Amino acid sequence: MDVNKLRKKQLNFALAFGIPYFTFIIALYILVYIGKDWIIHQSIAGLPLHYVLVGLVIYPLTWIIFIIYTRAANAMEDQMQHEQSKE
Amino acid sequence: METVYQLPITAMILIGAMLVFTVVTTWMFRVQKTAADYYLAGRKVHSFINASAISSDYLSAASFLGVAGIAFLNGFDGIIYAFGFFVGYIALLLFLASPLRKFGKYTVPDFVSERFHSKHARIWGIVGVLFISMFYMAPQMLGAGKVMGLLLGLNYRTAIVVIALIITLYVTVGGMKGTTINQLVQFWIMFGSMFLLAFIPFMIKGFTYTEITSFIQGFNGPDPVSGTMFNGSAYLEPGYWLTSLKDTMSLLLALMFGTAGLPHILVRFYTAPDGKAARKTVVYVLLLIGCFYILSPYVGHVIRYVLLRSNELGLSAHLAAWLADDGKNLAVPVAGSYFGGQILLGLVVAGAFAAILSTVAGLIITCAGAIGHDLVVNLINPNLPERTRVRTARIAAMGVGLLGIPLGFAAEKMQIAVLVGLAFAIAASTFFPVLVMGIWWPNMTKNGAIAGLATGIIGSFIMILGKSMMPVMLQFQNPGGFVMLLSFAAIYAFSKLEYARCGKTAIPHDVDEVMAVLHGPEH
Numbered sequence: 001m002d003v004n005k006l007r008k009k010q011l012n013f014a015l016a017f018g019i020p021y022f023t024f025i026i027a028l029y030i031l032v033y034i035g036k037d038w039i040i041h042q043s044i045a046g047l048p049l050h051y052v053l054v055g056l057v058i059y060p061l062t063w064i065i066f067i068i069y070t071r072a073a074n075a076m077e078d079q080m081q082h083e084q085s086k087e
Numbered sequence: 088m089e090t091v092y093q094l095p096i097t098a099m100i101l102i103g104a105m106l107v108f109t110v111v112t113t114w115m116f117r118v119q120k121t122a123a124d125y126y127l128a129g130r131k132v133h134s135f136i137n138a139s140a141i142s143s144d145y146l147s148a149a150s151f152l153g154v155a156g157i158a159f160l161n162g163f164d165g166i167i168y169a170f171g172f173f174v175g176y177i178a179l180l181l182f183l184a185s186p187l188r189k190f191g192k193y194t195v196p197d198f199v200s201e202r203f204h205s206k207h208a209r210i211w212g213i214v215g216v217l218f219i220s221m222f223y224m225a226p227q228m229l230g231a232g233k234v235m236g237l238l239l240g241l242n243y244r245t246a247i248v249v250i251a252l253i254i255t256l257y258v259t260v261g262g263m264k265g266t267t268i269n270q271l272v273q274f275w276i277m278f279g280s281m282f283l284l285a286f287i288p289f290m291i292k293g294f295t296y297t298e299i300t301s302f303i304q305g306f307n308g309p310d311p312v313s314g315t316m317f318n319g320s321a322y323l324e325p326g327y328w329l330t331s332l333k334d335t336m337s338l339l340l341a342l343m344f345g346t347a348g349l350p351h352i353l354v355r356f357y358t359a360p361d362g363k364a365a366r367k368t369v370v371y372v373l374l375l376i377g378c379f380y381i382l383s384p385y386v387g388h389v390i391r392y393v394l395l396r397s398n399e400l401g402l403s404a405h406l407a408a409w410l411a412d413d414g415k416n417l418a419v420p421v422a423g424s425y426f427g428g429q430i431l432l433g434l435v436v437a438g439a440f441a442a443i444l445s446t447v448a449g450l451i452i453t454c455a456g457a458i459g460h461d462l463v464v465n466l467i468n469p470n471l472p473e474r475t476r477v478r479t480a481r482i483a484a485m486g487v488g489l490l491g492i493p494l495g496f497a498a499e500k501m502q503i504a505v506l507v508g509l510a511f512a513i514a515a516s517t518f519f520p521v522l523v524m525g526i527w528w529p530n531m532t533k534n535g536a537i538a539g540l541a542t543g544i545i546g547s548f549i550m551i552l553g554k555s556m557m558p559v560m561l562q563f564q565n566p567g568g569f570v571m572l573l574s575f576a577a578i579y580a581f582s583k584l585e586y587a588r589c590g591k592t593a594i595p596h597d598v599d600e601v602m603a604v605l606h607g608p609e610h
Binding site: 003004006007010011014017018021022025026029030032033034036039040045046047048050051054055056058059062063066067069070073074077080081084 | 163166167170174177178181182300320323324325326329332335336339366369370377378381384527529599603607608609
């Protein structure tokens with residue numbers, strides 16, 4: 001089994017989730033601070049939009065994304081194990 | 088200011104029950120046959136139990152008292168702590184949890200030493216563990232002295248001595264297994280308290296987030312307790328406390344990546360049975376702490392709302408006095424007393440006690456590992472028999488636990504959340520870059536690892552303690568994000584330089600085998 005191929009496959013998989021997620025988080029904070037004059041006048045169900053985004057929505061969103069990631073990453077490991085046992 | 092306060096009976100019952108439980112579990116796990124039993128609970132901890140224990144380790148005085156407190160004090164800007172503490176686990180999940188567990192050693196210095204075959208890297212690793220843990224332990228002892236002292240009716244120094252002695256005793260005897268079981272119970276006491284603190288105002292009193300924010304937004308006048316002017320709409324806006332984007336980003340990066348460099352959290356992943364279980368553990372932790380961090384900023388805002396309407400809502404004089412004196416640390420106990428009287432206040436006192444107990448216990452185990460395992464066994468006497476290793480671990484735990492007393496005394500004038508934020512800064516700039524690069528970049532060299540660790544430790548030290556001597560553009564409220572980037576750059580540059588000088592011999596000879604262990608299937 002080619003270790004470098006395995007490492008790159010796992011790294012690419014982690015980055016495929018990590019880069020968009022961290023970019024979203026940093027962009028969200030930049031948006032909230034730079035676009036403050038706009039965002040403070042927006043609300044959802046009476047709650048200011050910046051509270052909805054930073055204080056509430058991020059949590060379930062993160063849970064969903066990373067439950068999917070963990071299932072897929074563990075499935076990838078099972079597949080690796082299976083392939084190795086066949087070899 | 089005079090306060091009318093009696094120690095609630097619930098607090099005495101819960102703390103008493105917790106202490107009895109601690110004694111029982113400590114007694115049950117007093118026999119530790121091997122060092123792996125002592126440091127890592129025999130590597131057999133179930134994901135959910137481990138997740139509860141990790142959450143308990145993680146939810147320190149800063150999270151239990153500080154997150155709601157900082158939201159009470161700084162409004163929207165205070166939420167960054169809850170947000171950053173939560174998001175911090177993602178980097179750990181994506182890049183470290185499973186490979187670290189597969190590597191299968193005891194401590195973080197073990198990893199850097201064995202990955203690069205370098206005693207110097209191990210020494211820098213030990214310094215990093217101790218440096219981060221001391222910065223983390225100081226605010227816990229500060230919480231013990233200030234908050235527990237006030238709530239249990241003890242003076243600052245007595246509270247620190249009493250709590251340090253309790254924790255030292257149970258960690259020294261019980262090791263990781265005893266600590267894990269205790270942390271499991273302590274987590275649910277903390278979570279239960281925070282849940283009730285949010286449930287009662289939201290569901291029973293009808294203080295919804297929407298109502299609270301609209302009232303605060305319209306408030307512009309003197310604070311009913313302190314009489315100082317309070318601008319509600321500024322309080323709810325970004326920039327009320329974190330006035331520059333540079334500071335906001337550096338703090339956010341430190342919180343986002345600091346978790347993945349905290350040695351007392353990283354060491355817990357070695358207790359999982361395998362790499363897949365380590366990943367599952369992080370997902371459980373995300374669910375548990377996520378619920379906690381949604382609730383705590385809300386509690387901080389509720390208390391601000393109650394304070395602003397204190398005349399109509401009947402906030403008692405002694406609770407108003409607590410908020411005026413030390414609202415940033417006492418918002419949670421005030422919420423407990425206001426919404427649930429002596430019973431809920433008792434639960435909160437027990438929760439604060441649990442937060443301090445569990446985090447300091449985790450820190451002591453980690454520092455004991457750095458001293459007992461990394462320093463004594465690996466650097467001084469590698470032939471130490473197993474039984475002596477356990478005894479060495481216990482002596483190291485006792486020494487570190489007692490060190491909490493002078494640390495607590497020294498931290499008396501400082502702020503809990505700020506100190507914890509600085510521990511995150513050091514962790515983000517020390518271990519996180521070295522672990523990520525060491526795990527995923529096969530061409531990293533020994534000099535790269537040492538340069539990364541040294542940059543993180545020395546850079547954080549200079550930027551935190553020598554802040555006033557730095558040029559203005561390099562002064563940060565929290566330098567974590569900035570030093571972390573320097574550390575990544577140092578690892579890359581020094582690895583490339585070493586490779587250019589020595590060629591392939593610069594790269595550890597067994598890198599392929601190590602990469603196979605880290606990324607290949609488990610057996």
